[in-house]
Amino acid sequence: MCSLEESFDGSVEDIFDNTPAFIADLERWWNLYQGMGVAKRIQAPPILAVKKRAFGFDHRESQLGPYYSERYDALKAELLIS
Numbered sequence: 512m513c514s515l516e517e518s519f520d521g522s523v524e525d526i527f528d529n530t531p532a533f534i535a536d537l538e539r540w541w542n543l544y545q546g547m548g549v550a551k552r553i554q555a556p557p558i559l560a561v562k563k564r565a566f567g568f569d570h571r572e573s574q575l576g577p578y579y580s581e582r583y584d585a586l587k588a589e590l591l592i593s
Contacts, residue, residue, distance in 0.1 A: 530590050538579075545577040 527533040579587075 530593075534587055534590065538577075541579075542577045 523533060527536065
């Protein structure tokens with residue numbers, strides 16, 4: 512698997528008009544990514560549960576929204592101010 516730097520010869524400024532547009536696109540993709548894991552587990556075949564424990568707390572899905580770290584929030588604020 513290659514990274515963005517290995518597969519893209521231009522710069523971010525070539526794609527996005529400004530910093531807020533870049534941040535909005537980044538957050539849109541991150542929010543979409545958060546739901547993909549749940550969708551893939553829904554598509555998976557049923558799991559045979561042979562112990563009582565399997566029916567308790569083992570197979571819960573998180574109902575939390577996407578998580579942004581404090582470092583990300585600080586970098587975002589710094590970029591949007593400048």
